[in-house]
Amino acid sequence: MTAVLPMGAANQDSDSLKELASIARLITYARQSAKNLNAEFPVWCLDLALGAVLQEMYANGLQAPLFEEGADTPNMAVAH
Numbered sequence: 001m002t003a004v005l006p007m008g009a010a011n012q013d014s015d016s017l018k019e020l021a022s023i024a025r026l027i028t029y030a031r032q033s034a035k036n037l038n039a040e041f042p043v044w045c046l047d048l049a050l051g052a053v054l055q056e057m058y059a060n061g062l063q064a065p066l067f068e069e070g071a072d073t074p075n076m077a078v079a080h
Contacts, residue, residue, distance in 0.1 A: 024054065
């Protein structure tokens with residue numbers, strides 16, 4: 001993947017990270033629902049969407065990894 005935000009946009013305020021974390025939680029919920037329905041194409045699309053949101057979060061200054069080893073869903077806790 002390529003960076004969506006320019007490097008100068010890194011380290012934005014925590015409100016941006018909170019909003020991106022909310023979007024990631026929504027996508028994660030929708031992805032799990034699609035997975036439970038065995039809807040492979042929506043799961044794939046939502047995987048891409050989640051990856052893009054996580055990339056935005058890292059570009060905005062997120063430091064800690066969101067996925068723990070072996071985890072299928074991200075840890076969406078954002079430090080205040």
